Amino acid sequence: MLTTDILIIGSGISGLFFAMKTAQKRPDLSIVIMTKEAARNTNTQLAQGGIAVVTDLIKDSFNKHIHDTLRSGGGLCDREIVNMVITQAPERLKELIEIGTSFDKDEKGRWNLGLEGGHSQHRILHHKDSSGLEIERKLLKIIRKMPNIELWENHMVIDLNTETRKNKTTCTGVFFYDKKHNRIKYIRTRTVVLSTGGCGQLFENTTNPKIATGDGLAMAARAGAEIVDMQYIQFHPTALYTSKENPLFLISEAVRGFGAHIVNEDKKRFLFKYDIRGELATRDMVSSAISKELRLSGKDHVYLDCRHLNKAEFYANFPIIAAHCNELGIKPEKDLIPIVPAAHYQCGGIKVDQNGTTAIPNLYAIGECARTGLHGKNRLASNSLLEALVFAHQASENVDRTIAGFLFSNRILIPKFPKAHQVDDYLAFEILKKELQKLVTAFYTNEERDADLTFEKIKELHNYAVSLTQTHEITIPFIEFSNMIAVSLIIVKQCKASNKEMC
Numbered sequence: 001m002l003t004t005d006i007l008i009i010g011s012g013i014s015g016l017f018f019a020m021k022t023a024q025k026r027p028d029l030s031i032v033i034m035t036k037e038a039a040r041n042t043n044t045q046l047a048q049g050g051i052a053v054v055t056d057l058i059k060d061s062f063n064k065h066i067h068d069t070l071r072s073g074g075g076l077c078d079r080e081i082v083n084m085v086i087t088q089a090p091e092r093l094k095e096l097i098e099i100g101t102s103f104d105k106d107e108k109g110r111w112n113l114g115l116e117g118g119h120s121q122h123r124i125l126h127h128k129d130s131s132g133l134e135i136e137r138k139l140l141k142i143i144r145k146m147p148n149i150e151l152w153e154n155h156m157v158i159d160l161n162t163e164t165r166k167n168k169t170t171c172t173g174v175f176f177y178d179k180k181h182n183r184i185k186y187i188r189t190r191t192v193v194l195s196t197g198g199c200g201q202l203f204e205n206t207t208n209p210k211i212a213t214g215d216g217l218a219m220a221a222r223a224g225a226e227i228v229d230m231q232y233i234q235f236h237p238t239a240l241y242t243s244k245e246n247p248l249f250l251i252s253e254a255v256r257g258f259g260a261h262i263v264n265e266d267k268k269r270f271l272f273k274y275d276i277r278g279e280l281a282t283r284d285m286v287s288s289a290i291s292k293e294l295r296l297s298g299k300d301h302v303y304l305d306c307r308h309l310n311k312a313e314f315y316a317n318f319p320i321i322a323a324h325c326n327e328l329g330i331k332p333e334k335d336l337i338p339i340v341p342a343a344h345y346q347c348g349g350i351k352v353d354q355n356g357t358t359a360i361p362n363l364y365a366i367g368e369c370a371r372t373g374l375h376g377k378n379r380l381a382s383n384s385l386l387e388a389l390v391f392a393h394q395a396s397e398n399v400d401r402t403i404a405g406f407l408f409s410n411r412i413l414i415p416k417f418p419k420a421h422q423v424d425d426y427l428a429f430e431i432l433k434k435e436l437q438k439l440v441t442a443f444y445t446n447e448e449r450d451a452d453l454t455f456e457k458i459k460e461l462h463n464y465a466v467s468l469t470q471t472h473e474i475t476i477p478f479i480e481f482s483n484m485i486a487v488s489l490i491i492v493k494q495c496k497a498s499n500k501e502m503c
């Protein structure tokens with residue numbers, strides 16, 4: 001039987017950082033990282049703006065960063081968690097730098113700190129506008145060399161197996177789909193770490209890549225973990241508007257921090273009507289102001305105006321954004337850039353404690369799939385990569401302390417799924433996904449929404465999907481779609497329960 005001491009699901013910043021730290025501390029433990037596509041295909045590698053850390057103790061302070069985070073979270077942050085994450089940030093940053101991650105400096109060798117919406121100080125460390133890619137590359141490079149880590153790409157986890165003895169439930173292994181050999185298999189383990197990212201693909205407009213289908217959250221819910229705050233999906237105000245792309249290309253918050261304006265069809269700035277901070281208000285405020293403006297005008301996008309900015313500096317600081325605009329025939333130095341708010345980040349998720357532990361003691365959730373209490377209603381820009389590092393560290397320490405108490409289960413498990421095969425149902429499920437995205441988006445962004453009706457319609461879609469797989473054979477599109485359905489139903493339920501105002 002396949003066996004590993006620790007199984008990590010996901011190869012983004014949280015999974016890789018956890019793997020690296022745990023492997024260094026515990027060379028006696030075997031670690032497998034599974035990822036459903038190529039290892040680099042993550043939200044992490046798309047992160048542009050950077051990572052928020054207090055490094056300048058003259059102008060800035062932990063208290064200011066704490067205050068900005070609490071303010072952005074709209075009263076729903078857990079203050080102890082906010083303190084823990086922000087005060088630990090410099091140590092975690094140091095560890096990233098020690099493995100060769102590079103962040104931009106000015107000509108005097110000082111950090112070139114960016115400013116983003118909701119931050120009262122320049123405190124964002126970045127690697128041009130490809131910070132996530134730089135971090136992902138360096139972490140992958142190091143973990144590929146570690147003898148006690150195996151990285152299994154193109155292995156999609158289907159479900160967690162749990163066992164309950166003497167009223168105590170533990171996670172004893174996972175069922176997964178080995179895409180290369182086209183087979184469903186089982187691996188037993190003593191600890192499972194979910195680092196599966198978010199669920200942006202539930203929405204029509206999103207900055208999240210195709211992998212972001214909420215799999216980890218759906219699996220955790222099925223296993224009995226608690227899921228909270230899923231009514232708080234963060235929309236990023238400045239996704240590049242094109243009617244055809246999925247995901248939409250992000251124009252980083254740092255561009256507004258650099259001085260770009262948001263203007264309407266008449267080339268007029270309008271954000272000050274809604275918030276005195278204008279372009280530098282938090283994401284929820286800016287997205288909501290744009291949505292209101294779009295409803296008033298009946299248009300489908302507004303614009304980012306960078307024409308007044310220094311062209312050479314703009315191109316030097318945002319080479320990827322500039323190149324992407326240029327490819328579409330948009331010259332930021334003379335053209336307005338069309339933008340629209342897009343689903344970007346799930347602020348809620350699998351409920352965890354300060355060590356990343358879920359309600360199941362040997363099941364951890366870290367990174368975007370977890371709800372730690374840091375973000376409240378609305379994540380402060382560039383706090384997500386930081387949260388992933390801090391909780392990967394906390395979870396790693398806790399696994400070191402507690403794994404001796406979790407032994408392998410001796411039960412032999414035969415995959416409970418009949419068989420795996422790749423039927424050509426990709427297209428059918430792409431159409432179903434679009435239907436689901438339409439339903440969820442309409443529900444989430446509509447003031448007049450009807451939760452019960454949406455719930456029923458989502459269930460109808462699911463029944464139809466089940467009828468498509470007449471023999472009930474498992475296929476990747478079916479698994480992903482079922483997870484998306486499960487997460488959509490949770491969002492609708494939690495929105496209804498909280499009577500949340502429109503985003």
Ligand SMILES: Cc1cc2nc3c(=O)[nH]c(=O)nc-3n(C[C@H](O)[C@H](O)[C@H](O)COP(=O)(O)OP(=O)(O)OC[C@H]3O[C@@H](n4cnc5c(N)ncnc54)[C@H](O)[C@@H]3O)c2cc1C
Binds near residue numbers: 014156198215368
């Ligand atoms: C365009 C963009 C820009 C961003 N910019 C910033 C920024 O500047 N600063 C910041 O702090 N945050 C930013 N964010 C948010 C941040 O990047 C993410 O929250 C963070 O990277 C999530 O990391 P993670 O480790 O949780 O998971 P991810 O990086 O999302 O990785 C998820 C992993 O899980 C795997 N997976 C999922 N389901 C399964 C399954 N069933 N089986 C096997 N594997 C599975 C995936 O294949 C992937 O490897 C940005 C996000 C986006 C989309």
